[in-house]
Amino acid sequence: MECGCPGSKMMDRRDEDSGDAPAAAVNSQLRQWPIQLHLISPEAPYYTGADVLLTADCVAYAMGGYHSDYLKGKSIAIACPKLDAGQDIYAAKIRSWLEDAKINTLTVLIMEVPCCGGLLHLAKQALAASSRKVPLKAVVVGLDGEIRSEDWVTD
Amino acid sequence: MEQLLNSGIKQIIDEHAEVGPILEAYGIGCVPCSVGTCLLKDIVDIHGLSATQEQALMTKIAKAVYPDRDIVIPLRAKTSTENGTDLTYSPPMKKLVDEHTWIKRLLAQVPNLIRTLDLTAEPGRQLVRDVLDFIRNYADRFHHAKEEDILFKYFDEKLDILQVMLTDHESGRSHVRAIAGAVEKQDAATVSEHLAAYRELLTEHIKKENEILYPWMDKEMSDSQIGQMFAAFSDVDVTFGDGPGKHIAFVETLEALNS
Numbered sequence: 001m002e003c004g005c006p007g008s009k010m011m012d013r014r015d016e017d018s019g020d021a022p023a024a025a026v027n028s029q030l031r032q033w034p035i036q037l038h039l040i041s042p043e044a045p046y047y048t049g050a051d052v053l054l055t056a057d058c059v060a061y062a063m064g065g066y067h068s069d070y071l072k073g074k075s076i077a078i079a080c081p082k083l084d085a086g087q088d089i090y091a092a093k094i095r096s097w098l099e100d101a102k103i104n105t106l107t108v109l110i111m112e113v114p115c116c117g118g119l120l121h122l123a124k125q126a127l128a129a130s131s132r133k134v135p136l137k138a139v140v141v142g143l144d145g146e147i148r149s150e151d152w153v154t155d
Numbered sequence: 156m157e158q159l160l161n162s163g164i165k166q167i168i169d170e171h172a173e174v175g176p177i178l179e180a181y182g183i184g185c186v187p188c189s190v191g192t193c194l195l196k197d198i199v200d201i202h203g204l205s206a207t208q209e210q211a212l213m214t215k216i217a218k219a220v221y222p223d224r225d226i227v228i229p230l231r232a233k234t235s236t237e238n239g240t241d242l243t244y245s246p247p248m249k250k251l252v253d254e255h256t257w258i259k260r261l262l263a264q265v266p267n268l269i270r271t272l273d274l275t276a277e278p279g280r281q282l283v284r285d286v287l288d289f290i291r292n293y294a295d296r297f298h299h300a301k302e303e304d305i306l307f308k309y310f311d312e313k314l315d316i317l318q319v320m321l322t323d324h325e326s327g328r329s330h331v332r333a334i335a336g337a338v339e340k341q342d343a344a345t346v347s348e349h350l351a352a353y354r355e356l357l358t359e360h361i362k363k364e365n366e367i368l369y370p371w372m373d374k375e376m377s378d379s380q381i382g383q384m385f386a387a388f389s390d391v392d393v394t395f396g397d398g399p400g401k402h403i404a405f406v407e408t409l410e411a412l413n414s
């Protein structure tokens with residue numbers, strides 16, 4: 001029986017039909033730079049009062065409609081909860097979004113692999129520690145790019 | 156079928172009485188509704204049925220309305236959040252649902268209150284005034300104000316379902332006025348009658364909101380609107396300070412008194 005990390009387990013899906021490519025060019029919905037969580041400043045103007053997506057690195061590659069379905073009209077930062085160092089800095093930046101930038105909502109997009117849950121956990125902890133609360137949403141994306149779940153976190 | 160979906164529910168039930176019980180079997184209680192101009196498609200949409208439930212319901216309705224036609228209703232793909240299996244609310248909607256819990260706990264005390272009602276003595280009258288204080292300030296000013304001044308503003312207030320909700324709020328207020336007047340006249344029969352009616356009204360009202368209205372509204376609202384509404388509710392909470400806490404404490408005292 002095979003065991004090991006499900007987050008790095010190999011999958012070969014080249015035989016599957018990936019459907020048609022879009023007929024027209026897909027516009028990027030990215031309206032800011034930088035995007036990596038270590039590089040961004042939580043007080044950059046595009047975070048003020050914004051609906052913010054905290055997206056795990058792999059998500060935008062897995063999902064076909066990331067730009068139009070999620071990124072449009074939102075601000076973003078990306079991170080990997082498994083490989084990135086200095087996650088205490090991440091926690092402080094998320095809290096600064098909440099308290100200083102006074103963001104409107106926070107949506108965490110993660111892959112369905114267990115290690116990705118760390119990013120949601122980080123956001124929950126920052127929210128618990130923050131004096132200001134906002135609605136937090138968790139979106140879990142399958143390795144096939146489909147949305148597994150999309151729920152507001154209310155505990 | 157398209158035409159049927161765009162017909163008012165009262166009209167459909169008037170012309171095809173069998174549709175009423177079919178809807179009721181799916182927990183859709185349109186038959187006693189006084190308004191009844193909701194479109195069938197909105198009703199099906201608003202009740203958050205799973206894709207298979209919706210397909211089965213529409214097949215039965217199509218059979219009732221067009222008995223001589225063979226209409227195949229396709230399974231409409233729904234996202235996981237549309238499947239209506241378990242109710243998860245957005246954080247601001249969850250706040251309203253939590254407030255309902257306190258209102259329901261107060262309503263649960265009403266039968267006891269009626270049974271032990273004694274308006275001849277000042278403490279008995281004061282107890283009813285305290286209950287009215289909870290209803291006026293917690294259920295109405297604090298909770299219904301969030302609904303009427305904030306939540307409903309995101310929707311067209313001419314919508315039938317909102318009209319029904321607003322009418323319920325008004326009916327509740329008139330029961331409160333009737334109780335308040337009758338207490339001072341020591342008219343126990345009127346106080347009991349309107350307390351019981353208020354309990355019945357609000358019990359049904361809260362059920363409609365928790366199970367139908369809020370899940371539908373959650374589905375309709377954008378994340379950005381949910382965030383704005385959450386902030387607006389938080390502002391209301393700050394404005395009311397420790398008022399709601401005192402009303403919650405009153406419910407607990409009442410429960411302890413009656414246990």
Ligand SMILES: [Fe+2]
Binds near residue numbers: 320324364
């Ligand atoms: Fe209401």
Ligand SMILES: [Fe+2]
Binds near residue numbers: 251255298
């Ligand atoms: Fe309510």
